[in-house]
Amino acid sequence: MNVLLVDDQKAIVESLKKGIHWENLPVRQVYTACSAKEAKLVLRNFEVDVLVSDIEMPEENGLSLCRWAKEQFQEIECIFLTSHADFAYAKEAIAMGGFDYVLQPVKYREVEAVLLKAWDKISSRKKLRRLENTRKLVIEQRNTILDAMLSKMLRDKGEEADQIYRHFAEMFRMEYDNCTVHPVLVQILKWKRLSDTWEENLVRMTLCNIAEELFADRDVRAGISCLREDRYWLFLVAEKGAVGDDLWHRRLKEFYSFVNENMDFSVGVYPIAELEEDLTFSQVFGRLGRRAEGNKEKKPGIYWEDVETVGHAEETNPIDTAVSYIRKNLSKNISRAEVAELVHLNEEYFSRLFRQETGDTFKDFVLLEKMKAAKKLLAETHPSVSIVASKVGYDNFSHFSKMFKKMTEVTPQEYRKDRQKR
Template sequence: MYNMLIVDDERYAAEGICNCYDWESLGIGEVHTAFSAEEARVLLTERDIDILICDIEMPDEDGLSLVRWVKDHSPQTESLFLTCHSEFDYAKQAFQLKSFDYLLKPVDSSELAGVVSQMIRAIEERAEKARSAQLVQKYESLWSKQQPKLAERFWQDLLARRILTFGDFLERALQDAQLTLSPDAYALPILVHVEEWLRPFAGRDLEMMRYAVQKAAEEVLLAGQPGQVITDRNGQLFVMVYEQHAGAHEFTGAERWEEACGSFAASCKELFYCRVFCYVGYFAPLHDMPGLCDGLKELQHTHVAKTSPVLVYSAEMDAAHGEKEKNSFVQQSIQFIKDNVEEDISRDDVAAHVGLNPAYLSRLFKKETGVNLIDYLIETKMNRAKQLLDTTDMTVSMIAQQVGYSNFSHFTRMFRKRFEVNPQEYRKH
């Protein structure tokens, strides 16, 4: 319900407006009257007045002066002027004061009620806009708090190879994380490793010191550069420096971060009582980040001398690591096929197991082994079937099931294609 105040130095006029209409039917719960600007100020100070109906000409202080005061002290109040005079100057001043309307006395009660209804709608619209603004502000605040978590989860999933980087999968993942990076953006990863705590921290103190190192990495290593400090799923701390359009020269341009990392390591020793080592990568496309970050972790594990707090990971190191990683994917695929020969597995199942795109895994497998992945899968199953035919009395249909074929005819065709005889003929020989 709304509160309305009627101000007129003529008592009968104020009371007439008060009683001329069923104001409650419009949602007005209280109707107050004042017979001077001074009385009106008292009421406006003591109560929340939503609607002010005010005469302009009054003996001690006119309505225009009162409304000026209202604009400063009760800005949420909507004002309506009533007057016996039609002077243009009054209307002009009322307009300048942004009063809701300007009506001439005597005013018809239905006309007045119509204007008051409009004032109520304006108040409701303003309140709705205020609520919407507060809601937007609330969610913007929540978003600002949540966004770093979403960004960190994106990087955790990307480095764990849980995000496909072909097609529009990467773009959708970036959008879900509310990151402004494009799929074609570049990043330079820096692995920050606390090698040793120089004081015996434990429990909450240790967590606080780890947090301090993370925040210092953000301030010193990013230093205003777009980027993110994240902890991967294995607890490793990475600083990811963003670059939307990296040139070819920036693939080996990590030297500019060496000095910053050296200063950061020295600060950590002095302020946080820990020995920190930084392993600096180079700018590369987002889809190369999993391999590059794995290379940094391998460099950290093999860094035995510990003579310098900063090591730069070269493109040559990455190439060697890449070859090793590719061989690892192929070996994982071979082992998965051997371990699941009795299952109805496909190329997609193998690819999902090693976390690669099926087409890419097929090309990689062919390059490393000289054999198509599908052909190797079928050959492994057929060799196992041949072994079972040689060493067991199992029926051919049972053997087909043992190597993952529910369709007996299909199994027979594959066996004939591989050994040029069907399973029954092979067993007879």
């Protein structure tokens, strides 16, 4: 930790700096100041964990300095040096944010003891923050893995998705002796505020938090994935046997009621009814997906039973749909926003998913497809280059020629001449 010593008497500051056995304390750096003004300058420019200050100083006293420091740096600890044995005065210092106080004339051992107490508090707080940051990182990793699993499923790679699902529980081996995964599909059916939908990450976080809170007494953890804006795959993980069928049914009803009564959207909830079933993710995906597809009227509720549907019941890959749309509409000026809306995805999320699936940004992919189509037209047909340009969405002939040469290192005319010679 870093410590700042403040007293209007320079001799006292120097005495503290020399007299305290800093080598026996977890202190990296000791700063000094002889006024509140100097102290503020140090605090603005250096990281300080503990402020040790005299209370009575001219111009601005230690109480005022500590109050300012707490406003600017909430986690700083303040220790007061005071010649007042009056407990009421010291109590005021503690009440307004001070950590402790030492009576003057100062005994170095007392200061050392108080600094060690401050370090215990600071280190505990830092440890909690590290644990919280680690927990957030683990949650992000779990959700990333779930995204990969769902992506595999949508790309008809069910075996790979099933393998990821089997190993998903292993990520909780530090928290449970023998855990089990309970999947639920949550479908947003209608937004109550049509002009103010939430960011996808906020929906994810909200659904996870509600679920974990409702199952908190069973120490349940939640992971979530979403590759379509309206469908969220929620995975609740608990110690095997901790959540029985009756509790599962009761708490999911509470989950459904809370979301529909308090959130800005209404939902359909599609859970696995019998928790003892040992299902692959392919089976879960198909079964719950069919229930969502069967809710054609989009009525809110909990749907425990499987339904029969006509035609395909499983979700189609939104990126496959996007790619197909791009290739069929190369003569148009296709925008990312337009295609994202077509596949019902948030634009930013669509952009990330598109690059993950295709290896190209949306803009680069469209350009490559246009140039690929242009090369085919130039090589196999005889319309003028300007007509070829218009067929791949370029109104400006010179711009098309410039982009074509940039991609192929030859002009459209040179490309046609070379290809039609062969």
